[in-house]
Amino acid sequence: MMFLPTLALLTILQDGVAKESGNDANSAPTKAAIAATGLSNELSASGLSYKIDFTHPESRKQTVYVTAKPSATIKGLLTTFIYTTVWVSKEAPTSELLLKVLTQTKKIGQFYVFKDSKDVWCIRFGANFNATELKESSTSTDPLVTNLKDTIYFVNQVGEEADKELNGNQDIK
Amino acid sequence: MTWILLPLAVTLTGSIDDKFAETLKETKVITKELPKFYEIRFTVDKKRKQTAYIRKEVFEYRSIQVREAFSICYDNKLAPSPELILAAFQKRFSVGGLVLEKPSDEQANWRIRFKLDLPIDISAKDLRLKLDVIATTTDGLEAEFNAGKDGDDK
Numbered sequence: 001m002m003f004l005p006t007l008a009l010l011t012i013l014q015d016g017v018a019k020e021s022g023n024d025a026n027s028a029p030t031k032a033a034i035a036a037t038g039l040s041n042e043l044s045a046s047g048l049s050y051k052i053d054f055t056h057p058e059s060r061k062q063t064v065y066v067t068a069k070p071s072a073t074i075k076g077l078l079t080t081f082i083y084t085t086v087w088v089s090k091e092a093p094t095s096e097l098l099l100k101v102l103t104q105t106k107k108i109g110q111f112y113v114f115k116d117s118k119d120v121w122c123i124r125f126g127a128n129f130n131a132t133e134l135k136e137s138s139t140s141t142d143p144l145v146t147n148l149k150d151t152i153y154f155v156n157q158v159g160e161e162a163d164k165e166l167n168g169n170q171d172i173k
Numbered sequence: 174m175t176w177i178l179l180p181l182a183v184t185l186t187g188s189i190d191d192k193f194a195e196t197l198k199e200t201k202v203i204t205k206e207l208p209k210f211y212e213i214r215f216t217v218d219k220k221r222k223q224t225a226y227i228r229k230e231v232f233e234y235r236s237i238q239v240r241e242a243f244s245i246c247y248d249n250k251l252a253p254s255p256e257l258i259l260a261a262f263q264k265r266f267s268v269g270g271l272v273l274e275k276p277s278d279e280q281a282n283w284r285i286r287f288k289l290d291l292p293i294d295i296s297a298k299d300l301r302l303k304l305d306v307i308a309t310t311t312d313g314l315e316a317e318f319n320a321g322k323d324g325d326d327k
Contacts, residue, residue, distance in 0.1 A: 073267040075302055095255040102262055102273040107232035108239055108290045110270035113262045128268050128290070143236070150235040 027069040029134035030080055034066060036138040037149040043068065053173075054156045062160040063173045064152050070131040078134075082151050083126030084159030085173065086111070087166050092121050101166070106158055108151070123166070125158050127151055190229070192294075193240075197227075199297030202304060215308035223308045223315070231293055239290040244307050246271075246314035247285035257318060261285060264314075268306060271314075285318065287311045 034041055034050050041050045049065040056062060062084055070078035087093065087101070093113065101111050101123055109127030116122065129151050138145050163172045197204055197211060205212040211227040228241040247253055253261070253273075262271055266287075274284040287310055289303050 071267050077302065079268050092259065098258050103275050105272055107234050108237060110272055112270060113259060146236045150237050154234050
Protein backbone atom coordinates (compact mmCIF):
# COMPACT_ATOMS: atom_id res chain seq x y z
CA MET A 1 0.00 0.00 0.00
CA MET A 2 1.34 3.46 -0.86
CA PHE A 3 1.44 6.33 1.59
CA LEU A 4 1.21 9.74 0.00
CA PRO A 5 1.45 13.20 1.49
CA THR A 6 -1.29 15.36 0.02
CA LEU A 7 0.20 18.78 0.45
CA ALA A 8 2.42 19.05 -2.61
CA LEU A 9 0.33 17.05 -4.99
CA LEU A 10 -2.95 18.73 -4.25
CA THR A 11 -1.53 21.90 -5.73
CA ILE A 12 -2.37 20.34 -9.04
CA LEU A 13 -6.02 21.04 -8.44
CA GLN A 14 -7.02 24.22 -10.21
CA ASP A 15 -10.21 26.22 -10.38
CA GLY A 16 -11.52 28.67 -12.92
CA VAL A 17 -9.82 30.13 -15.90
CA ALA A 18 -6.23 29.99 -14.77
CA LYS A 19 -5.23 26.92 -16.69
CA GLU A 20 -6.38 28.24 -20.02
CA SER A 21 -3.86 31.01 -19.70
CA GLY A 22 -0.95 28.84 -18.64
CA ASN A 23 1.98 31.14 -18.07
CA ASP A 24 4.47 28.94 -16.35
CA ALA A 25 6.85 27.91 -19.06
CA ASN A 26 8.61 28.78 -22.27
CA SER A 27 6.20 29.02 -25.19
CA ALA A 28 8.78 28.47 -27.96
CA PRO A 29 8.56 24.64 -28.05
CA THR A 30 4.76 24.75 -28.37
CA LYS A 31 4.96 27.34 -31.12
CA ALA A 32 7.53 25.25 -32.98
CA ALA A 33 5.52 22.05 -32.58
CA ILE A 34 2.30 23.65 -33.83
CA ALA A 35 4.14 25.08 -36.83
CA ALA A 36 5.56 21.63 -37.53
CA THR A 37 2.07 20.09 -37.62
CA GLY A 38 1.46 22.08 -40.80
CA LEU A 39 -1.95 23.16 -39.52
CA SER A 40 -2.84 26.74 -40.36
CA ASN A 41 -3.01 28.62 -37.09
CA GLU A 42 -2.95 32.06 -35.54
CA LEU A 43 -2.52 33.46 -32.09
CA SER A 44 -5.89 34.12 -30.43
CA ALA A 45 -6.93 37.69 -29.68
CA SER A 46 -5.86 37.29 -26.07
CA GLY A 47 -2.52 35.88 -27.13
CA LEU A 48 -3.00 32.99 -24.75
CA SER A 49 -3.73 30.28 -27.29
CA TYR A 50 -3.09 29.20 -30.85
CA LYS A 51 -6.33 29.04 -32.79
CA ILE A 52 -6.88 26.44 -35.51
CA ASP A 53 -10.01 26.55 -37.67
CA PHE A 54 -11.47 23.40 -39.22
CA THR A 55 -14.18 23.19 -41.84
CA HIS A 56 -16.65 20.29 -41.83
CA PRO A 57 -19.37 19.17 -44.27
CA GLU A 58 -22.26 21.59 -44.76
CA SER A 59 -19.77 24.45 -44.21
CA ARG A 60 -19.78 23.87 -40.49
CA LYS A 61 -16.79 25.23 -38.58
CA GLN A 62 -14.98 24.15 -35.47
CA THR A 63 -12.15 26.04 -33.79
CA VAL A 64 -9.57 24.26 -31.68
CA TYR A 65 -7.35 26.16 -29.26
CA VAL A 66 -3.95 25.09 -28.01
CA THR A 67 -2.61 26.93 -24.98
CA ALA A 68 0.46 28.90 -26.02
CA LYS A 69 2.46 28.26 -22.88
CA PRO A 70 2.47 24.92 -21.15
CA SER A 71 1.50 24.74 -17.50
CA ALA A 72 4.09 23.44 -15.09
CA THR A 73 2.49 20.90 -12.82
CA ILE A 74 4.78 18.93 -10.55
CA LYS A 75 8.16 17.31 -10.82
CA GLY A 76 8.90 18.93 -14.16
CA LEU A 77 5.75 17.78 -15.94
CA LEU A 78 4.61 20.34 -18.53
CA THR A 79 1.15 20.09 -20.04
CA THR A 80 -0.51 21.93 -22.88
CA PHE A 81 -4.29 22.00 -23.06
CA ILE A 82 -6.16 21.54 -26.33
CA TYR A 83 -9.84 22.47 -26.29
CA THR A 84 -12.88 23.46 -28.28
CA THR A 85 -16.28 24.92 -27.45
CA VAL A 86 -19.39 22.83 -28.13
CA TRP A 87 -22.17 24.85 -26.46
CA VAL A 88 -22.60 28.52 -25.54
CA SER A 89 -25.33 30.43 -23.69
CA LYS A 90 -25.97 33.41 -21.47
CA GLU A 91 -27.83 30.97 -19.22
CA ALA A 92 -26.18 28.23 -17.22
CA PRO A 93 -26.58 24.77 -18.77
CA THR A 94 -29.59 22.84 -17.50
CA SER A 95 -29.22 19.64 -15.48
CA GLU A 96 -30.55 17.64 -18.42
CA LEU A 97 -27.95 19.09 -20.74
CA LEU A 98 -25.15 18.48 -18.25
CA LEU A 99 -26.21 14.86 -17.80
CA LYS A 100 -26.33 14.37 -21.55
CA VAL A 101 -22.85 15.75 -22.13
CA LEU A 102 -20.86 14.97 -19.02
CA THR A 103 -21.73 11.27 -19.03
CA GLN A 104 -20.12 10.84 -22.44
CA THR A 105 -16.81 9.01 -22.31
CA LYS A 106 -14.29 9.68 -25.03
CA LYS A 107 -11.06 7.87 -25.83
CA ILE A 108 -9.06 10.81 -24.57
CA GLY A 109 -10.05 14.04 -22.84
CA GLN A 110 -13.29 15.11 -21.24
CA PHE A 111 -16.10 17.66 -21.33
CA TYR A 112 -16.25 20.48 -18.80
CA VAL A 113 -18.15 23.67 -18.04
CA PHE A 114 -16.61 27.10 -18.40
CA LYS A 115 -17.96 30.54 -17.51
CA ASP A 116 -16.02 33.40 -19.02
CA SER A 117 -15.36 36.88 -17.70
CA LYS A 118 -18.47 38.18 -19.50
CA ASP A 119 -20.67 35.62 -17.70
CA VAL A 120 -21.14 33.57 -20.84
CA TRP A 121 -21.49 29.86 -20.13
CA CYS A 122 -19.78 27.30 -22.34
CA ILE A 123 -19.44 23.56 -22.50
CA ARG A 124 -16.06 22.59 -23.84
CA PHE A 125 -14.20 19.46 -24.71
CA GLY A 126 -10.49 19.32 -24.00
CA ALA A 127 -7.52 17.05 -23.68
CA ASN A 128 -4.08 17.39 -22.16
CA PHE A 129 -0.94 17.03 -24.18
CA ASN A 130 2.31 16.18 -22.42
CA ALA A 131 4.64 18.96 -23.59
CA THR A 132 7.54 18.08 -21.31
CA GLU A 133 9.72 16.66 -24.05
CA LEU A 134 8.97 19.24 -26.74
CA LYS A 135 12.10 20.85 -28.16
CA GLU A 136 12.81 24.44 -29.19
CA SER A 137 12.59 23.26 -32.78
CA SER A 138 10.46 20.46 -34.23
CA THR A 139 9.92 18.76 -37.56
CA SER A 140 6.78 17.24 -39.01
CA THR A 141 8.19 13.74 -38.52
CA ASP A 142 8.78 14.07 -34.79
CA PRO A 143 6.55 11.57 -33.00
CA LEU A 144 5.52 14.24 -30.49
CA VAL A 145 4.42 16.53 -33.32
CA THR A 146 2.38 13.71 -34.83
CA ASN A 147 0.86 13.07 -31.43
CA LEU A 148 0.05 16.76 -30.97
CA LYS A 149 -1.56 16.94 -34.42
CA ASP A 150 -3.63 13.84 -33.74
CA THR A 151 -4.77 15.20 -30.40
CA ILE A 152 -5.86 18.41 -32.16
CA TYR A 153 -7.71 16.32 -34.77
CA PHE A 154 -9.41 14.31 -32.06
CA VAL A 155 -10.56 17.39 -30.15
CA ASN A 156 -11.84 18.86 -33.42
CA GLN A 157 -13.73 15.68 -34.28
CA VAL A 158 -15.36 15.26 -30.88
CA GLY A 159 -16.11 18.97 -30.75
CA GLU A 160 -17.89 19.00 -34.09
CA GLU A 161 -19.87 15.85 -33.29
CA ALA A 162 -20.97 17.27 -29.94
CA ASP A 163 -21.76 20.65 -31.49
CA LYS A 164 -23.98 19.00 -34.07
CA GLU A 165 -25.71 16.86 -31.47
CA LEU A 166 -26.31 19.71 -29.03
CA ASN A 167 -26.99 22.60 -31.40
CA GLY A 168 -28.30 21.09 -34.62
CA ASN A 169 -28.20 23.63 -37.41
CA GLN A 170 -26.77 26.30 -35.16
CA ASP A 171 -23.01 25.94 -35.62
CA ILE A 172 -20.92 26.67 -32.55
CA LYS A 173 -17.27 27.23 -33.38
CA MET B 174 -10.22 -9.05 0.15
CA THR B 175 -6.79 -10.39 -0.79
CA TRP B 176 -4.01 -8.07 -1.83
CA ILE B 177 -1.15 -9.48 -3.81
CA LEU B 178 2.27 -8.02 -4.19
CA LEU B 179 3.15 -6.70 -7.57
CA PRO B 180 5.63 -9.36 -8.66
CA LEU B 181 2.82 -11.90 -8.55
CA ALA B 182 0.52 -9.54 -10.40
CA VAL B 183 3.12 -9.12 -13.10
CA THR B 184 3.30 -12.85 -13.54
CA LEU B 185 -0.45 -12.99 -13.92
CA THR B 186 -0.58 -10.15 -16.41
CA GLY B 187 2.39 -11.18 -18.46
CA SER B 188 0.31 -12.52 -21.31
CA ILE B 189 -1.77 -9.34 -21.54
CA ASP B 190 0.86 -6.67 -21.84
CA ASP B 191 4.37 -7.58 -20.80
CA LYS B 192 5.80 -4.12 -21.31
CA PHE B 193 3.17 -2.28 -19.33
CA ALA B 194 3.26 -4.89 -16.57
CA GLU B 195 7.00 -4.42 -16.38
CA THR B 196 6.56 -0.65 -16.16
CA LEU B 197 3.97 -1.09 -13.43
CA LYS B 198 6.40 -3.32 -11.57
CA GLU B 199 9.07 -0.61 -11.74
CA THR B 200 6.77 1.88 -10.02
CA LYS B 201 6.81 -0.41 -6.95
CA VAL B 202 3.09 0.11 -6.40
CA ILE B 203 1.07 -2.77 -5.02
CA THR B 204 -1.35 -3.94 -7.64
CA LYS B 205 -4.25 -6.31 -7.78
CA GLU B 206 -5.35 -7.64 -11.12
CA LEU B 207 -9.02 -7.59 -12.05
CA PRO B 208 -10.41 -8.91 -15.33
CA LYS B 209 -10.52 -5.50 -16.99
CA PHE B 210 -8.37 -3.36 -14.71
CA TYR B 211 -5.25 -3.06 -12.63
CA GLU B 212 -6.29 -1.91 -9.17
CA ILE B 213 -3.93 0.11 -6.99
CA ARG B 214 -4.56 1.13 -3.39
CA PHE B 215 -3.12 4.21 -1.77
CA THR B 216 -3.17 5.66 1.70
CA VAL B 217 -3.11 9.43 1.67
CA ASP B 218 -1.69 11.21 4.72
CA LYS B 219 -1.46 7.82 6.46
CA LYS B 220 -5.21 7.58 7.06
CA ARG B 221 -7.41 8.26 4.04
CA LYS B 222 -7.64 5.44 1.53
CA GLN B 223 -7.95 5.78 -2.23
CA THR B 224 -8.16 3.20 -4.96
CA ALA B 225 -7.00 3.90 -8.49
CA TYR B 226 -7.68 1.78 -11.56
CA ILE B 227 -5.91 1.43 -14.86
CA ARG B 228 -8.09 0.12 -17.64
CA LYS B 229 -6.38 -2.73 -19.51
CA GLU B 230 -8.07 -1.86 -22.78
CA VAL B 231 -6.00 0.42 -24.98
CA PHE B 232 -7.82 3.29 -26.70
CA GLU B 233 -6.45 4.13 -30.11
CA TYR B 234 -6.87 7.11 -32.41
CA ARG B 235 -4.33 7.58 -35.21
CA SER B 236 -0.92 7.73 -33.43
CA ILE B 237 -2.50 8.01 -29.99
CA GLN B 238 -2.54 4.89 -27.85
CA VAL B 239 -3.61 5.39 -24.25
CA ARG B 240 -5.05 3.60 -21.28
CA GLU B 241 -7.41 5.35 -18.94
CA ALA B 242 -6.35 5.62 -15.31
CA PHE B 243 -8.94 6.85 -12.85
CA SER B 244 -10.27 6.97 -9.34
CA ILE B 245 -13.78 7.55 -8.02
CA CYS B 246 -14.47 10.76 -6.11
CA TYR B 247 -18.29 10.48 -5.85
CA ASP B 248 -20.06 7.15 -5.47
CA ASN B 249 -23.66 7.22 -4.26
CA LYS B 250 -27.11 5.82 -5.00
CA LEU B 251 -28.31 9.40 -5.04
CA ALA B 252 -27.44 11.47 -8.08
CA PRO B 253 -25.13 14.39 -7.33
CA SER B 254 -27.12 17.60 -6.98
CA PRO B 255 -27.25 19.94 -9.99
CA GLU B 256 -25.23 22.43 -7.94
CA LEU B 257 -22.54 19.86 -7.26
CA ILE B 258 -22.36 18.83 -10.90
CA LEU B 259 -22.07 22.43 -12.06
CA ALA B 260 -19.40 23.25 -9.49
CA ALA B 261 -17.45 20.04 -10.01
CA PHE B 262 -17.29 20.29 -13.77
CA GLN B 263 -16.13 23.88 -13.69
CA LYS B 264 -12.99 22.71 -11.93
CA ARG B 265 -9.92 22.65 -14.07
CA PHE B 266 -6.91 20.49 -13.61
CA SER B 267 -3.38 20.76 -14.89
CA VAL B 268 -3.72 17.16 -15.98
CA GLY B 269 -6.85 15.05 -16.30
CA GLY B 270 -10.49 15.79 -15.68
CA LEU B 271 -13.85 14.50 -14.52
CA VAL B 272 -16.43 12.16 -16.03
CA LEU B 273 -19.96 11.63 -14.68
CA GLU B 274 -21.32 8.08 -14.65
CA LYS B 275 -24.99 7.19 -14.46
CA PRO B 276 -26.12 3.90 -12.86
CA SER B 277 -25.86 1.08 -15.37
CA ASP B 278 -25.95 -2.69 -15.67
CA GLU B 279 -22.35 -2.78 -14.48
CA GLN B 280 -22.67 -0.53 -11.43
CA ALA B 281 -25.63 0.64 -9.36
CA ASN B 282 -24.45 4.06 -8.22
CA TRP B 283 -23.96 7.51 -9.60
CA ARG B 284 -20.27 8.21 -9.84
CA ILE B 285 -17.85 10.96 -10.69
CA ARG B 286 -14.41 9.77 -11.67
CA PHE B 287 -11.19 11.70 -12.05
CA LYS B 288 -9.31 10.36 -15.06
CA LEU B 289 -5.99 10.68 -16.81
CA ASP B 290 -4.89 9.27 -20.14
CA LEU B 291 -1.70 7.21 -19.91
CA PRO B 292 0.33 6.67 -23.09
CA ILE B 293 0.99 2.97 -23.54
CA ASP B 294 4.74 3.60 -23.60
CA ILE B 295 4.70 5.67 -20.41
CA SER B 296 7.87 5.49 -18.31
CA ALA B 297 7.77 4.09 -14.79
CA LYS B 298 8.68 7.52 -13.43
CA ASP B 299 5.78 9.23 -15.20
CA LEU B 300 3.38 6.42 -14.37
CA ARG B 301 4.20 6.67 -10.68
CA LEU B 302 3.82 10.44 -10.81
CA LYS B 303 0.44 10.22 -12.50
CA LEU B 304 -0.80 7.55 -10.12
CA ASP B 305 0.19 9.82 -7.24
CA VAL B 306 -1.66 12.69 -8.91
CA ILE B 307 -4.78 10.56 -9.30
CA ALA B 308 -4.70 9.41 -5.69
CA THR B 309 -4.18 12.79 -4.09
CA THR B 310 -6.40 14.78 -6.44
CA THR B 311 -9.25 12.31 -6.10
CA ASP B 312 -8.85 12.22 -2.35
CA GLY B 313 -9.22 16.00 -2.22
CA LEU B 314 -12.25 15.93 -4.50
CA GLU B 315 -13.84 13.12 -2.53
CA ALA B 316 -13.51 15.07 0.69
CA GLU B 317 -15.08 18.09 -1.00
CA PHE B 318 -17.92 16.21 -2.69
CA ASN B 319 -18.77 14.09 0.34
CA ALA B 320 -18.42 16.60 3.18
CA GLY B 321 -15.08 15.26 4.36
CA LYS B 322 -15.99 11.59 4.41
CA ASP B 323 -13.55 9.10 2.99
CA GLY B 324 -15.75 7.07 0.66
CA ASP B 325 -12.99 4.54 0.09
CA ASP B 326 -12.49 3.81 3.76
CA LYS B 327 -14.61 0.73 4.24
